Amino acid sequence: MPYRQLAQVIRLIDIVLRLAPVTVRVRSPFRSVARHIERFYGGLPADSALNRDDPFVDFDIRLVGGANWRRWFRPQARFLLDESDPFLPLPASQAAPLFEWGLNWCFATRPLGYLVMHAAVVAQGGDALILPGFPGAGKSTLCASLTFAEGWRLLSDELAILEPETGELQPNPRPISVKNESLRIVSAFPGATLGPAYSDTRKGTVAHVAPPAASVDAAEQTARCRWVVFPRFTADAPTTCEEITRAEAFTRIAEQSFNRDRMGEAGFHAICAMLDGARCFEIGYGSTADGLGLIRDITSERTAQ
Amino acid sequence: MKEVRQHEAAAAPKRRFRIGIFPGRSIAFSPEWREDGLCVLFDRNSGDYWVVSGLARKIVENVSQDQGCDAEDLTRVALYALPHDQRLDAMQATARNVLDELLRLEILASGPDAVSPTRAGYPLD
Secondary structure, three states, X not given: OOHHHHHHHOOOEEEEEEEOOEEEEEEEOOHHHHHHHHHHOOOOOOOOOOOOOOOOOOEEXXXXXXXXXXXXXXXXXXXXXXXXXXXXXXXXXXXXXXHHHHHHHHHHHOOOOOEEEEEEEEEEOOEEEEEEOOOOOOHHXXXXXXXXXXXXXXXXXXXXXXXXXXXXXXXXXOOEXXXXXXXXXXXOOOOOOEOOOEEEEOOEEEEEEXXXXXXXXXXXXXXXXXXXXXXXXXOXXXXXXXXXOHHHHHHHHHHOEOOHHHHXXXXXXXXXXXXXXXXXXXXXXXXXXHHHHHHHHHHHHHHOO | OHHHHHHHHHHOOOOOOEEOOOOOOOXXXXXXXXXXXXXXXXXXXXXOEEEEEHHHHHHHHHHHHHOOEEHHHHHHHHHHHOXXXXXXXXXXHHHHHHHHHHHHOOOOOXXXXXXXXXXXXXXOO
């Protein structure tokens, strides 16, 4: 049986995706992964093997079932990058979120020449707002709110990808991962399309929100950092906003950088250059509306110019 | 005897300390960020970094350029290289640093743990 027919029969997905700034090949027998890609990455071509002949891919990813008897008994999903197996397997029901988590890991660990930081990034025109944050600080919810309620362009909800030579931030508009209580908030935003909720993951209940089409269309348009805001969400807490020095912002961003150590002096100068044209703030807020209000205050000065 | 020693001390040449970059380090500098008053130093070899004052940056910069300087000259040059308004801040910062160091070494204390001189058995007067 020809390969393409065989692939259709067993629902094997084999596709090359351009996820700026990288090209990714994804192969998997999991229907949940095929549906996830169809929902969030513009739909599968009629023949999913159509793009297999692309000359170069940055990440060659396979999501496969568990080994031996774990294919059938309490089935598992494994994430393979270039045939290496960096993670422990997860339940097969979490194959789609495993794809997203694994892809983030690829960006963080593969030497692409970019400085990669753990932060959400949105932009207005070419002016970018970076929201670095420890897990639970509220950056993904704030990022989704800015994107869907305030019309900011999504660059990424998870990764700030900085080109050291130009100081430009590279967009990577992929599904926004929202968790637990944030699901209710984000699902209420107009234009927010949520995928299925995955419960009992290591992060609790997780669902993905499709990035706005305008952000995907502008995926090759870089932006320059103008504001760095460290959010801190505590339910019902009073709002606080403090401008911090760029040196302090440096130390916090350095902690949130996946590969600053490996980038050495280039990484140091890249962060410094990024901060050189930015203002940095720390905000505390007790509701999404308060957080959005603070961001509006911080960014209104520049956008009014 | 005490008086004689004082004379000897006055007559002795002042000890000069040479200062250089710590062996094995190669320092890179962030922009000065003068309005912030703080900047970052980075060791190319170890990847260590430090947040320092403008005065400290100036001192390290001078040392890097001169490959070793006299401590007193270095302080004076660095201080006068700063803008006038920051010079006073730098002097105050020096005093603050000393105080911070005494607190860090637990020679002094601050806040509720602090013991007043009277309570400690050393009346003020």
